[in-house]
Amino acid sequence: TSNQMWGGRFAAGPDAIMEAINASIGFDKRLAAQDIAGSRAHAAMLAATGILSDSDAEAIRKGLLTVLSEIEGGTFEFSTALEDIHMNVEARLKEVIGEPAGRLHTGRSRNDQVATDFRLWVRDQLDAAEAGLEALMKALLAQAEAGADWVMPGFTHLQTAQPVTWGHHMMAYVEMFSRDLSRVRDARKRMNESPLGAAALAGTGFPIDRQMTAEALGFAAPMANSLDAVSARDFALEFLSVASISAMHLSRFAEELVIWSSAQFRFVTLSDRFSTGSSIMPQKKNPDAAELIRAKIGRIFGANVALMMVMKGLPLAYSKDMQEDKEQVFDAADNWMLALAAMEGMVRDMAANVPALEAAASAGFSTATDLADWLVRETGLPFREAHHVTGTLVAMAESRGCDLPDLTLADMQGVNGAITEGIFDVLGVHNSVASRVSYGGTAPAQVRAQVARWKEILQ
Ligand code: ARG
Secondary structure, three states: OOOOOOHHHOOOOOOHHHHHHHOOHHHHHHHHHHHHHHHHHHHHHHHHOOOOOHHHHHHHHHHHHHHHHHHHOOOOOOOHHHOOHHHHHHHHHHHHHOHHHHHOOOOOOHHHHHHHHHHHHHHHHHHHHHHHHHHHHHHHHHHHHHOOOOEEEEEEOOEEEEEEEHHHHHHHHHHHHHHHHHHHHHHHHHHOEEOOOOOOOOOOOOOOOHHHHHHHOOOOEEOOOHHHHHHOOHHHHHHHHHHHHHHHHHHHHHHHHHHHOOOOOOOEEOOHHHOEOOOOOOOOOEOHHHHHHHHHHHHHHHHHHHHHHHHOOOOOOOOHHHHHHHHHHHHHHHHHHHHHHHHHHHHHHOEEOHHHHHHHHHOOOOOHHHHHHHHHHHHOOOHHHHHHHHHHHHHHHHHHOOOHHHOOHHHHHHHOOOOOHHHHHHOOHHHHHHHOOOOOOOOHHHHHHHHHHHHHHOO
Protein backbone atom coordinates (compact mmCIF):
# COMPACT_ATOMS: atom_id res chain seq x y z
CA THR A 1 0.00 0.00 0.00
CA SER A 2 1.28 3.43 -0.88
CA ASN A 3 1.96 6.23 1.65
CA GLN A 4 -1.19 7.80 3.11
CA MET A 5 0.32 11.29 3.08
CA TRP A 6 1.89 11.48 -0.36
CA GLY A 7 1.09 8.19 -2.12
CA GLY A 8 -1.47 9.46 -4.63
CA ARG A 9 0.79 8.97 -7.62
CA PHE A 10 2.33 5.72 -6.32
CA ALA A 11 1.09 2.23 -7.15
CA ALA A 12 3.40 0.41 -4.74
CA GLY A 13 4.71 1.12 -1.24
CA PRO A 14 8.41 1.52 -0.45
CA ASP A 15 10.88 -1.31 -0.12
CA ALA A 16 11.86 -2.08 3.48
CA ILE A 17 15.35 -0.72 2.79
CA MET A 18 13.86 2.46 1.34
CA GLU A 19 11.79 2.86 4.47
CA ALA A 20 14.85 2.30 6.66
CA ILE A 21 17.04 4.87 4.92
CA ASN A 22 14.20 7.39 4.62
CA ALA A 23 12.71 7.36 8.10
CA SER A 24 13.79 9.96 10.64
CA ILE A 25 11.18 9.27 13.31
CA GLY A 26 13.73 7.30 15.36
CA PHE A 27 15.43 10.57 16.22
CA ASP A 28 13.18 13.45 15.17
CA LYS A 29 10.53 12.39 17.69
CA ARG A 30 12.54 14.71 19.93
CA LEU A 31 10.94 17.56 17.97
CA ALA A 32 7.40 16.55 18.98
CA ALA A 33 6.71 19.47 21.32
CA GLN A 34 8.10 21.98 18.82
CA ASP A 35 6.18 20.38 15.97
CA ILE A 36 2.90 20.65 17.83
CA ALA A 37 3.63 24.23 18.91
CA GLY A 38 4.30 25.11 15.27
CA SER A 39 1.09 23.43 14.13
CA ARG A 40 -0.97 25.20 16.77
CA ALA A 41 0.41 28.56 15.69
CA HIS A 42 -0.22 27.73 12.05
CA ALA A 43 -3.82 26.56 12.66
CA ALA A 44 -4.65 29.63 14.76
CA MET A 45 -3.29 31.85 11.98
CA LEU A 46 -5.27 29.96 9.30
CA ALA A 47 -8.43 30.65 11.30
CA ALA A 48 -7.57 34.31 11.95
CA THR A 49 -7.02 34.90 8.25
CA GLY A 50 -10.25 33.11 7.29
CA ILE A 51 -8.47 30.26 5.49
CA LEU A 52 -9.80 27.76 8.02
CA SER A 53 -13.14 27.79 9.83
CA ASP A 54 -13.10 28.53 13.54
CA SER A 55 -14.66 25.16 14.33
CA ASP A 56 -12.00 23.26 12.34
CA ALA A 57 -9.26 25.30 14.02
CA GLU A 58 -10.72 24.53 17.41
CA ALA A 59 -10.91 20.80 16.61
CA ILE A 60 -7.28 20.90 15.46
CA ARG A 61 -6.19 22.78 18.59
CA LYS A 62 -7.84 20.28 20.92
CA GLY A 63 -6.66 17.32 18.87
CA LEU A 64 -3.05 18.52 18.92
CA LEU A 65 -3.20 18.82 22.70
CA THR A 66 -4.46 15.24 22.88
CA VAL A 67 -1.62 14.06 20.65
CA LEU A 68 0.90 15.99 22.75
CA SER A 69 -0.34 14.42 25.96
CA GLU A 70 -0.14 10.96 24.36
CA ILE A 71 3.47 11.61 23.35
CA GLU A 72 4.39 13.04 26.75
CA GLY A 73 2.61 10.17 28.48
CA GLY A 74 4.50 7.60 26.43
CA THR A 75 1.38 6.01 24.94
CA PHE A 76 1.89 7.35 21.40
CA GLU A 77 2.80 4.71 18.84
CA PHE A 78 5.46 6.03 16.48
CA SER A 79 5.41 4.53 13.00
CA THR A 80 8.41 4.20 10.70
CA ALA A 81 6.11 3.96 7.70
CA LEU A 82 5.04 7.52 8.52
CA GLU A 83 8.69 8.62 8.16
CA ASP A 84 9.00 11.54 10.50
CA ILE A 85 7.51 13.40 13.44
CA HIS A 86 5.47 15.69 11.19
CA MET A 87 3.53 12.90 9.52
CA ASN A 88 3.27 10.82 12.68
CA VAL A 89 1.59 13.73 14.48
CA GLU A 90 -0.69 14.58 11.56
CA ALA A 91 -1.76 10.96 11.02
CA ARG A 92 -2.64 10.59 14.69
CA LEU A 93 -4.49 13.90 14.61
CA LYS A 94 -6.59 12.48 11.79
CA GLU A 95 -7.43 9.43 13.91
CA VAL A 96 -8.40 11.67 16.83
CA ILE A 97 -10.42 14.42 15.07
CA GLY A 98 -11.09 13.09 11.57
CA GLU A 99 -11.54 15.28 8.51
CA PRO A 100 -10.39 18.73 9.82
CA ALA A 101 -6.89 17.24 10.36
CA GLY A 102 -6.49 17.18 6.60
CA ARG A 103 -6.84 20.99 6.47
CA LEU A 104 -3.94 21.72 8.83
CA HIS A 105 -1.30 21.44 6.10
CA THR A 106 -2.89 24.24 4.01
CA GLY A 107 -0.26 26.80 2.97
CA ARG A 108 2.50 24.81 4.65
CA SER A 109 5.10 22.20 3.70
CA ARG A 110 7.20 19.83 5.74
CA ASN A 111 10.12 21.92 4.54
CA ASP A 112 9.15 25.05 6.45
CA GLN A 113 7.68 22.87 9.18
CA VAL A 114 10.94 21.05 9.93
CA ALA A 115 12.96 24.24 9.67
CA THR A 116 10.62 25.84 12.22
CA ASP A 117 10.66 22.87 14.60
CA PHE A 118 14.42 22.60 14.48
CA ARG A 119 14.96 26.31 15.06
CA LEU A 120 12.70 26.17 18.11
CA TRP A 121 14.63 23.17 19.43
CA VAL A 122 18.03 24.75 18.92
CA ARG A 123 16.77 27.97 20.51
CA ASP A 124 15.82 26.02 23.66
CA GLN A 125 19.29 24.50 23.72
CA LEU A 126 20.91 27.91 23.46
CA ASP A 127 18.84 28.96 26.47
CA ALA A 128 19.93 25.83 28.35
CA ALA A 129 23.57 26.51 27.44
CA GLU A 130 23.22 30.05 28.76
CA ALA A 131 21.99 28.71 32.10
CA GLY A 132 24.71 26.04 32.19
CA LEU A 133 27.48 28.53 31.46
CA GLU A 134 26.21 30.95 34.09
CA ALA A 135 26.08 28.21 36.72
CA LEU A 136 29.62 27.14 35.87
CA MET A 137 30.87 30.73 36.05
CA LYS A 138 29.31 31.08 39.51
CA ALA A 139 31.08 27.93 40.69
CA LEU A 140 34.39 29.30 39.39
CA LEU A 141 33.72 32.64 41.10
CA ALA A 142 33.22 30.89 44.44
CA GLN A 143 36.60 29.15 44.02
CA ALA A 144 38.26 32.41 43.00
CA GLU A 145 36.86 34.27 45.97
CA ALA A 146 38.01 31.60 48.42
CA GLY A 147 41.49 31.49 46.94
CA ALA A 148 42.17 35.05 45.79
CA ASP A 149 45.53 34.94 47.60
CA TRP A 150 46.47 31.27 47.44
CA VAL A 151 49.72 31.07 45.51
CA MET A 152 50.36 28.48 42.81
CA PRO A 153 52.77 28.15 39.92
CA GLY A 154 51.74 29.74 36.65
CA PHE A 155 53.02 27.79 33.67
CA THR A 156 54.13 28.35 30.13
CA HIS A 157 55.10 25.25 28.14
CA LEU A 158 53.84 23.45 31.30
CA GLN A 159 57.13 24.59 32.86
CA THR A 160 57.02 26.75 35.98
CA ALA A 161 56.94 30.35 34.82
CA GLN A 162 55.85 32.82 37.52
CA PRO A 163 53.75 32.51 40.65
CA VAL A 164 50.06 33.30 40.16
CA THR A 165 47.06 33.15 42.45
CA TRP A 166 44.48 30.37 42.45
CA GLY A 167 41.80 33.00 42.11
CA HIS A 168 43.50 34.43 39.04
CA HIS A 169 43.58 31.02 37.38
CA MET A 170 39.87 30.43 38.13
CA MET A 171 38.99 33.88 36.80
CA ALA A 172 40.81 33.14 33.53
CA TYR A 173 38.13 30.50 32.90
CA VAL A 174 35.36 32.88 33.95
CA GLU A 175 36.53 35.16 31.14
CA MET A 176 36.59 32.30 28.61
CA PHE A 177 33.14 31.01 29.56
CA SER A 178 31.78 34.56 29.48
CA ARG A 179 32.81 34.81 25.84
CA ASP A 180 31.07 31.48 25.18
CA LEU A 181 28.03 33.01 26.84
CA SER A 182 28.17 36.06 24.62
CA ARG A 183 28.51 33.82 21.54
CA VAL A 184 25.42 31.89 22.70
CA ARG A 185 23.39 35.09 23.06
CA ASP A 186 24.62 36.39 19.76
CA ALA A 187 23.75 33.16 17.94
CA ARG A 188 20.30 33.12 19.54
CA LYS A 189 19.57 36.61 18.39
CA ARG A 190 20.65 35.89 14.81
CA MET A 191 18.74 32.60 14.51
CA ASN A 192 15.49 33.82 16.02
CA GLU A 193 13.51 34.33 12.80
CA SER A 194 10.60 32.23 11.61
CA PRO A 195 10.72 30.04 8.50
CA LEU A 196 7.04 29.12 8.90
CA GLY A 197 4.96 30.11 5.88
CA ALA A 198 7.83 29.73 3.41
CA ALA A 199 5.93 26.56 2.46
CA ALA A 200 7.82 24.19 0.16
CA LEU A 201 10.22 26.85 -1.14
CA ALA A 202 8.32 29.60 -2.95
CA GLY A 203 5.80 30.85 -0.44
CA THR A 204 2.07 30.32 -0.89
CA GLY A 205 -0.93 31.91 -2.59
CA PHE A 206 -3.05 31.60 0.53
CA PRO A 207 -3.39 34.90 2.40
CA ILE A 208 -1.35 33.71 5.39
CA ASP A 209 0.01 36.00 8.11
CA ARG A 210 3.63 35.09 8.75
CA GLN A 211 4.05 37.89 11.23
CA MET A 212 1.36 36.32 13.37
CA THR A 213 2.91 32.84 13.47
CA ALA A 214 6.37 34.31 14.05
CA GLU A 215 5.06 36.21 17.07
CA ALA A 216 3.15 33.24 18.44
CA LEU A 217 6.33 31.17 18.41
CA GLY A 218 8.49 33.88 19.99
CA PHE A 219 10.43 34.70 16.82
CA ALA A 220 11.49 38.30 16.27
CA ALA A 221 10.29 38.29 12.63
CA PRO A 222 9.46 36.03 9.71
CA MET A 223 12.43 35.17 7.49
CA ALA A 224 12.43 37.47 4.50
CA ASN A 225 13.17 34.95 1.74
CA SER A 226 11.25 31.70 1.38
CA LEU A 227 14.08 29.88 -0.42
CA ASP A 228 16.49 30.84 2.33
CA ALA A 229 13.98 29.93 5.03
CA VAL A 230 13.77 26.26 3.99
CA SER A 231 17.43 25.96 2.93
CA ALA A 232 19.27 27.59 5.78
CA ARG A 233 21.03 25.46 8.35
CA ASP A 234 23.66 27.99 9.35
CA PHE A 235 21.76 28.43 12.61
CA ALA A 236 22.51 24.78 13.42
CA LEU A 237 26.12 25.15 12.30
CA GLU A 238 26.52 28.25 14.41
CA PHE A 239 25.15 26.34 17.39
CA LEU A 240 27.69 23.58 16.73
CA SER A 241 30.59 25.97 16.36
CA VAL A 242 29.67 27.87 19.52
CA ALA A 243 29.38 24.48 21.26
CA SER A 244 32.74 23.42 19.83
CA ILE A 245 34.56 26.48 21.13
CA SER A 246 32.92 26.11 24.52
CA ALA A 247 33.76 22.38 24.61
CA MET A 248 37.36 23.30 23.77
CA HIS A 249 37.43 25.56 26.84
CA LEU A 250 35.90 22.82 28.96
CA SER A 251 38.47 20.38 27.61
CA ARG A 252 41.43 22.58 28.50
CA PHE A 253 40.21 22.99 32.04
CA ALA A 254 39.45 19.26 32.26
CA GLU A 255 43.01 18.52 31.19
CA GLU A 256 44.30 20.75 33.99
CA LEU A 257 42.12 18.96 36.52
CA VAL A 258 43.46 15.59 35.35
CA ILE A 259 47.02 16.85 35.83
CA TRP A 260 46.30 18.70 39.08
CA SER A 261 44.64 15.70 40.72
CA SER A 262 47.56 13.37 39.99
CA ALA A 263 49.77 12.13 42.84
CA GLN A 264 52.70 14.00 41.26
CA PHE A 265 50.93 17.39 41.40
CA ARG A 266 48.39 17.01 44.23
CA PHE A 267 47.09 20.55 43.53
CA VAL A 268 43.46 19.52 44.00
CA THR A 269 41.38 16.77 45.49
CA LEU A 270 38.30 16.01 43.42
CA SER A 271 35.26 14.98 45.41
CA ASP A 272 34.18 11.35 45.64
CA ARG A 273 30.96 12.41 43.94
CA PHE A 274 32.85 13.25 40.76
CA SER A 275 35.46 10.49 40.77
CA THR A 276 35.53 6.74 40.22
CA GLY A 277 37.59 3.82 41.49
CA SER A 278 39.50 1.00 39.85
CA SER A 279 38.25 -2.57 39.88
CA ILE A 280 41.77 -3.90 40.43
CA MET A 281 43.82 -1.14 42.14
CA PRO A 282 42.20 -0.41 45.51
CA GLN A 283 44.02 2.88 46.05
CA LYS A 284 42.79 4.50 42.83
CA LYS A 285 40.59 7.53 42.56
CA ASN A 286 40.25 8.49 38.93
CA PRO A 287 39.17 11.84 37.45
CA ASP A 288 36.82 10.19 34.94
CA ALA A 289 34.42 13.12 34.71
CA ALA A 290 37.29 15.41 33.73
CA GLU A 291 38.60 12.88 31.24
CA LEU A 292 35.20 12.52 29.61
CA ILE A 293 34.70 16.28 29.46
CA ARG A 294 38.12 16.44 27.81
CA ALA A 295 36.92 13.94 25.22
CA LYS A 296 33.54 15.55 24.46
CA ILE A 297 35.10 18.12 22.14
CA GLY A 298 35.82 15.19 19.82
CA ARG A 299 32.20 14.37 19.10
CA ILE A 300 30.97 17.96 19.30
CA PHE A 301 33.50 19.25 16.81
CA GLY A 302 32.93 16.08 14.78
CA ALA A 303 29.24 17.01 14.55
CA ASN A 304 30.18 20.50 13.40
CA VAL A 305 32.39 19.14 10.62
CA ALA A 306 29.85 16.47 9.67
CA LEU A 307 27.01 18.93 9.19
CA MET A 308 29.26 21.38 7.36
CA MET A 309 30.09 18.57 4.92
CA VAL A 310 26.41 17.65 4.53
CA MET A 311 25.48 21.22 3.67
CA LYS A 312 28.39 22.42 1.59
CA GLY A 313 27.29 21.21 -1.84
CA LEU A 314 23.52 21.46 -1.60
CA PRO A 315 21.75 23.53 -4.25
CA LEU A 316 18.73 25.54 -3.08
CA ALA A 317 16.26 24.78 -1.73
CA TYR A 318 15.47 21.73 0.46
CA SER A 319 17.26 18.42 -0.18
CA LYS A 320 16.72 15.29 1.86
CA ASP A 321 20.39 15.39 2.84
CA MET A 322 19.31 18.01 5.35
CA GLN A 323 17.49 15.39 7.40
CA GLU A 324 21.01 14.40 8.55
CA ASP A 325 21.27 17.67 10.48
CA LYS A 326 19.36 16.52 13.53
CA GLU A 327 21.32 13.64 15.00
CA GLN A 328 24.53 15.67 14.90
CA VAL A 329 22.94 18.59 16.69
CA PHE A 330 21.07 16.41 19.21
CA ASP A 331 24.22 14.53 20.14
CA ALA A 332 26.35 17.64 20.39
CA ALA A 333 23.75 19.46 22.48
CA ASP A 334 23.29 16.53 24.88
CA ASN A 335 27.00 16.20 25.42
CA TRP A 336 27.68 19.91 25.74
CA MET A 337 24.97 20.25 28.42
CA LEU A 338 26.29 17.21 30.24
CA ALA A 339 29.86 18.48 30.13
CA LEU A 340 28.79 21.89 31.45
CA ALA A 341 26.88 20.32 34.33
CA ALA A 342 29.67 17.88 35.19
CA MET A 343 32.25 20.65 35.15
CA GLU A 344 30.11 22.80 37.39
CA GLY A 345 29.75 19.92 39.86
CA MET A 346 33.48 19.19 39.87
CA VAL A 347 34.41 22.82 40.35
CA ARG A 348 31.95 23.29 43.20
CA ASP A 349 33.22 20.22 45.02
CA MET A 350 36.96 20.32 44.39
CA ALA A 351 39.33 21.19 47.23
CA ALA A 352 42.56 23.01 46.50
CA ASN A 353 45.60 21.71 48.37
CA VAL A 354 46.92 25.11 49.45
CA PRO A 355 50.27 23.99 50.97
CA ALA A 356 51.07 21.88 47.88
CA LEU A 357 50.18 24.78 45.60
CA GLU A 358 52.45 27.12 47.54
CA ALA A 359 55.34 24.64 47.63
CA ALA A 360 55.06 24.14 43.89
CA ALA A 361 54.87 27.91 43.36
CA SER A 362 58.17 28.37 45.17
CA ALA A 363 59.99 25.67 43.23
CA GLY A 364 61.48 25.97 39.76
CA PHE A 365 62.99 29.47 40.25
CA SER A 366 59.55 30.95 39.72
CA THR A 367 60.59 34.37 41.04
CA ALA A 368 63.54 34.80 38.66
CA THR A 369 61.62 37.50 36.76
CA ASP A 370 61.03 39.35 40.05
CA LEU A 371 64.79 39.24 40.67
CA ALA A 372 65.53 40.66 37.21
CA ASP A 373 62.85 43.35 37.66
CA TRP A 374 64.42 44.28 41.01
CA LEU A 375 67.81 44.78 39.33
CA VAL A 376 66.21 47.07 36.76
CA ARG A 377 64.33 49.06 39.36
CA GLU A 378 66.98 49.32 42.09
CA THR A 379 70.29 49.38 40.16
CA GLY A 380 69.24 50.86 36.83
CA LEU A 381 70.56 47.87 34.89
CA PRO A 382 68.98 47.49 31.42
CA PHE A 383 66.48 44.60 31.44
CA ARG A 384 68.48 42.48 28.99
CA GLU A 385 71.55 42.64 31.29
CA ALA A 386 69.42 42.00 34.36
CA HIS A 387 68.04 38.95 32.57
CA HIS A 388 71.59 37.68 32.03
CA VAL A 389 72.67 38.28 35.63
CA THR A 390 69.59 36.46 36.88
CA GLY A 391 70.24 33.57 34.53
CA THR A 392 73.71 33.20 36.04
CA LEU A 393 72.20 33.12 39.54
CA VAL A 394 69.62 30.52 38.45
CA ALA A 395 72.42 28.35 37.05
CA MET A 396 74.31 28.73 40.33
CA ALA A 397 71.28 27.70 42.39
CA GLU A 398 70.56 24.83 40.05
CA SER A 399 74.10 23.49 40.33
CA ARG A 400 73.85 23.61 44.12
CA GLY A 401 70.43 22.03 44.15
CA CYS A 402 68.83 24.96 45.99
CA ASP A 403 66.26 27.68 45.25
CA LEU A 404 67.01 31.37 44.58
CA PRO A 405 66.22 32.58 48.15
CA ASP A 406 68.72 29.99 49.47
CA LEU A 407 71.68 31.80 47.82
CA THR A 408 73.61 34.13 50.16
CA LEU A 409 74.04 37.86 49.60
CA ALA A 410 77.74 37.21 49.02
CA ASP A 411 76.88 34.65 46.30
CA MET A 412 74.74 37.24 44.59
CA GLN A 413 77.21 40.09 44.94
CA GLY A 414 79.82 37.82 43.36
CA VAL A 415 77.71 37.96 40.21
CA ASN A 416 76.65 41.62 40.46
CA GLY A 417 78.14 43.95 43.04
CA ALA A 418 75.13 46.31 43.08
CA ILE A 419 72.85 43.71 44.68
CA THR A 420 71.78 44.50 48.27
CA GLU A 421 69.84 42.72 51.04
CA GLY A 422 66.62 44.23 49.66
CA ILE A 423 66.61 41.65 46.89
CA PHE A 424 65.38 38.98 49.31
CA ASP A 425 62.07 40.86 49.63
CA VAL A 426 61.09 40.01 46.07
CA LEU A 427 62.15 36.38 46.04
CA GLY A 428 59.15 35.15 48.05
CA VAL A 429 56.10 34.02 46.10
CA HIS A 430 53.61 36.07 48.10
CA ASN A 431 55.53 39.25 47.46
CA SER A 432 55.81 38.26 43.84
CA VAL A 433 52.06 37.92 43.25
CA ALA A 434 51.24 40.95 45.43
CA SER A 435 53.48 43.08 43.22
CA ARG A 436 51.63 42.23 39.97
CA VAL A 437 49.04 44.96 40.32
CA SER A 438 48.79 45.96 36.66
CA TYR A 439 45.20 45.82 35.35
CA GLY A 440 44.34 42.17 34.76
CA GLY A 441 47.38 41.01 36.74
CA THR A 442 47.53 38.23 39.30
CA ALA A 443 47.73 40.35 42.49
CA PRO A 444 45.05 39.35 45.02
CA ALA A 445 43.73 42.92 44.92
CA GLN A 446 43.19 42.65 41.16
CA VAL A 447 41.58 39.23 41.49
CA ARG A 448 39.17 40.48 44.16
CA ALA A 449 38.21 43.41 41.96
CA GLN A 450 37.43 41.02 39.08
CA VAL A 451 35.45 38.70 41.34
CA ALA A 452 33.39 41.67 42.52
CA ARG A 453 32.81 42.82 38.94
CA TRP A 454 31.60 39.39 37.81
CA LYS A 455 29.44 38.84 40.87
CA GLU A 456 27.69 42.06 40.01
CA ILE A 457 27.19 41.02 36.38
CA LEU A 458 25.85 37.56 37.31
CA GLN A 459 23.97 39.08 40.34
N1 ARG B 1 12.04 14.47 7.84
C1 ARG B 1 12.39 15.56 7.02
C2 ARG B 1 13.64 16.24 7.53
O1 ARG B 1 14.03 15.95 8.60
C3 ARG B 1 11.28 16.56 6.98
C4 ARG B 1 11.22 17.35 5.74
C5 ARG B 1 10.83 16.48 4.62
N2 ARG B 1 10.57 17.21 3.42
C6 ARG B 1 10.50 16.63 2.23
N3 ARG B 1 10.31 17.38 1.22
N4 ARG B 1 10.65 15.34 2.08
O2 ARG B 1 14.25 17.02 6.87
